[in-house]
Amino acid sequence: MEPIKTLDALACPLPRANVDTDQLIPARFMKEPRSVGYGQFLLHDLRHDEDGRPVEGFILNHPQAAQANTLVARRNFGAGSSREAAVYALVDYGFRCVIAPSFGDIFASNSVNNGLLPATVSEEDAETLLATLGEAPGSLHIDLEAQRISVGDLSIVFSIAPTWRTKLLNGWDDIDMTRQHAQAIQRFADGYSQQYPWFDVTVTAGKIISRG
Amino acid sequence: MTKPKTLFDKVWDAHEILCSESGQSLVWIDRHFVHEGSFHAFNKLRERELSVARADLTFGIADHYVPTLTRHLEDIGDAKVRGMIEQLAANTREHGITLFGLDDPRQGIVHVLGPEQGLTQPGLLMVCGDSHTSTHGAFGCIAFGIGASEVAHVLATQTLWQTRPKKMRLTVDGELAPGISAKDIALTWIARLGADGARGYAIEYAGSAIRGLSMEARLTLCNLSIEGGARCGMIAPDEITFEYLRERPFAPRGEQWDQALAYWQTLQSDPDARFDREETLAAAEIAPTVTWGVSPEEALPIDQCVPDPSRIEDAARARQARDSLDYMGLAPGQALTDVAIDRVFIGSCTNARLEDLRAAAEILRGRRSKVPGIVSPGSTQVKRQAEAEGLDVVFRQAGLEWRESGCSMCVGMNGDLVPPGERCASTTNRNFKGRQGPGARTHLMSPAMVAAAAVAGHLADVRELSGAA
Numbered sequence: 218m219e220p221i222k223t224l225d226a227l228a229c230p231l232p233r234a235n236v237d238t239d240q241l242i243p244a245r246f247m248k249e250p251r252s253v254g255y256g257q258f259l260l261h262d263l264r265h266d267e268d269g270r271p272v273e274g275f276i277l278n279h280p281q282a283a284q285a286n287t288l289v290a291r292r293n294f295g296a297g298s299s300r301e302a303a304v305y306a307l308v309d310y311g312f313r314c315v316i317a318p319s320f321g322d323i324f325a326s327n328s329v330n331n332g333l334l335p336a337t338v339s340e341e342d343a344e345t346l347l348a349t350l351g352e353a354p355g356s357l358h359i360d361l362e363a364q365r366i367s368v369g370d371l372s373i374v375f376s377i378a379p380t381w382r383t384k385l386l387n388g389w390d391d392i393d394m395t396r397q398h399a400q401a402i403q404r405f406a407d408g409y410s411q412q413y414p415w416f417d418v419t420v421t422a423g424k425i426i427s428r429g
Numbered sequence: 430m431t432k433p434k435t436l437f438d439k440v441w442d443a444h445e446i447l448c449s450e451s452g453q454s455l456v457w458i459d460r461h462f463v464h465e466g467s468f469h470a471f472n473k474l475r476e477r478e479l480s481v482a483r484a485d486l487t488f489g490i491a492d493h494y495v496p497t498l499t500r501h502l503e504d505i506g507d508a509k510v511r512g513m514i515e516q517l518a519a520n521t522r523e524h525g526i527t528l529f530g531l532d533d534p535r536q537g538i539v540h541v542l543g544p545e546q547g548l549t550q551p552g553l554l555m556v557c558g559d560s561h562t563s564t565h566g567a568f569g570c571i572a573f574g575i576g577a578s579e580v581a582h583v584l585a586t587q588t589l590w591q592t593r594p595k596k597m598r599l600t601v602d603g604e605l606a607p608g609i610s611a612k613d614i615a616l617t618w619i620a621r622l623g624a625d626g627a628r629g630y631a632i633e634y635a636g637s638a639i640r641g642l643s644m645e646a647r648l649t650l651c652n653l654s655i656e657g658g659a660r661c662g663m664i665a666p667d668e669i670t671f672e673y674l675r676e677r678p679f680a681p682r683g684e685q686w687d688q689a690l691a692y693w694q695t696l697q698s699d700p701d702a703r704f705d706r707e708e709t710l711a712a713a714e715i716a717p718t719v720t721w722g723v724s725p726e727e728a729l730p731i732d733q734c735v736p737d738p739s740r741i742e743d744a745a746r747a748r749q750a751r752d753s754l755d756y757m758g759l760a761p762g763q764a765l766t767d768v769a770i771d772r773v774f775i776g777s778c779t780n781a782r783l784e785d786l787r788a789a790a791e792i793l794r795g796r797r798s799k800v801p802g803i804v805s806p807g808s809t810q811v812k813r814q815a816e817a818e819g820l821d822v823v824f825r826q827a828g829l830e831w832r833e834s835g836c837s838m839c840v841g842m843n844g845d846l847v848p849p850g851e852r853c854a855s856t857t858n859r860n861f862k863g864r865q866g867p868g869a870r871t872h873l874m875s876p877a878m879v880a881a882a883a884v885a886g887h888l889a890d891v892r893e894l895s896g897a898a
């Protein structure tokens with residue numbers, strides 16, 4: 218995963234609350250392999266009308282949106298389903314950071330696992346940023362080390378869990394980290410199945426083998 | 430003397446392998462469910478040439494994409510949908526994972542199947558790449574949804590990195606009025622605290638009204654924890670839990686049952702355990718509740734009117750309400766009972782267990798639905814039991830379709846969709862824009878309330894039909 222230290226690029230204002238994962242990527246696109254590129258599905262039904270034409274005035278249809286790497290939204294961003302496809306859609310579109318007053322729990326950890334920074338700001342600061350950006354993508358500077366967003370004279374602090382910050386700064390992957398603890402895991406598992414023998418799965422009913 | 434502990438901490442501590450300097454815990458996973466959507470995770474394993482660490486603790490379930498009109502793969506017209514089910518079968522076969530597939534008599538929605546088969550037990554730590562995994566917490570286990578990267582991590586290591594959440598106790602004391610269900614408790618607290626109101630917390634549901642709930646109702650309540658933003662929801666196990674589990678196919682037997690039971694009986698918050706937050710609800714104040722907007726927090730008692738944004742002081746809230754009313758095609762201040770519906774759906778992991786179907790059937794018995802609709806039982810076992818009780822006949826005679834089990838119209842992945850612009854009274858868990866299909870309008874409510882809406886042709890108060898008012 219590519220580490221993030223600072224981001225300097227355009228930010229898209231998305232002045233909406235509760236942008237849930239069903240909006241980020243509608244379920245019907247989730248049968249697609251990742252190789253098709255999920256960016257085309259991002260916020261699909263807000264971006265397009267019933268006939269599939271781009272909705273005029275929607276921020277992702279702005280000519281400069283394709284160069285943006287940050288999204289600014291209102292509270293409860295990414296609530297809902299655990300579908301990581303919502304994060305794939307953002308990342309494949311080119312986003313590296315979402316700024317909002319609160320995030321869906323699973324969405325936020327999915328983000329970090331894909332190198333997308335979920336930056337939490339106060340509701341007030343989110344409103345200030347949205348007002349500063351207005352209706353078009355605008356430049357922001359984001360410093361993950363200092364946990365700061367700056368635009369012109371404005372400087373805003375954001376929060377992120379320390380472990381997530383470390384992961385993003387270093388571009389670390391969990392599986393590598395965990396495998397260093399293989400011995401501790403084995404030791405735990407042995408003691409555990411002695412203490413709670415019934416936790417191991419035994420099928421007491423006739424085993425049915427399903428063909429799918 | 431040892432420090433008093435919450436139920437959550439007891440279970441968490443039993444699973445903590447180590448805690449990193451930065452405060453993240455590596456926890457052991459007892460049960461891991463995968464479904465059709467888990468293909469990203471299997472692909473990740475393949476890319477990195479990793480194998481599944483504990484196939485014996487992993488279970489595959491076909492639910493999200495399964496058709497509700499057939500149990501035969503070859504009958505599925507959409508090749509991509511069929512491919513999703515085949516891919517799950519191939520991935521589980523390759524790694525030696527038990528599969529509850531389309532043709533399996535035990536097939537069902539993962540969160541209905543787990544408890545039903547006795548795979549869900551007190552004190553476990555369970556995960557699945559589905560946010561409503563919170564359901565299983567009804568047994569006093571820690572259960573939560575994870576994303577595909579985490580699914581891959583669990584497959585490869587049987588462990589997960591997690592930050593210990595804060596603890597919140599939600600106490601509901603008193604007696605629920607007739608006609609009030611677990612769904613109403615959930616929608617009431619979410620409306621009060623907000624769809625992100627419990628973010629960062631593990632909820633323990635407590636109080637006399639909770640103790641009085643059946644196992645199935647507890648599952649409904651814990652299922653909806655995620656809709657209030659909680660990491661998970663749990664209820665301390667008691668006689669109701671143990672009775673439910675006894676003799677289930679995967680439940681411990683004989684001596685192991687006795688051992689397990691002795692342990693399970695210790696799984697409750699100690700009397701002086703400290704919670705980071707306490708919230709209370711009076712059971713008597715809970716009314717039949719329906720959603721009017723596009724977030725589960727936009728819910729109101731059925732005898733109320735939808736909000737008028739011009740009367741909401743907070744500008745952000747007013748804007749949100751206006752946007753929701755616009756999508757839902759409702760007029761400001763309109764009475765909820767004046768909202769006409771186009772169809773109904775009874776199904777999903779939230780409300781498609783036997784008790785749910787009974788509650789809906791009780792209202793529909795001898796009546797006709799004014800609108801079309803689908804009933805999809807939560808599992809194939811539930812379907813069998815319902816048929817044995819003749820509930821299928823009640824639904825059919827009311828004019829509704831009796832289908833096979835699956836996620837169906839909860840998420841529409843299998844093609845069961847609400848057409849654009851249509852309004853559906855639904856027992857599901859999300860009223861998000863487009864959740865049941867592009868442009869679909871969803872009102873969430875309990876199974877009995879959906880049945881009442883079907884009979885009336887508009888949102889309706891079940892108490893007027895059941896004589897409970």
Ligand code: SF4
Nearest residue numbers: 561777778836839840
């Ligand atoms: S029924 Fe709906 S909420 Fe439940 S597992 Fe299926 S898609 Fe998820």
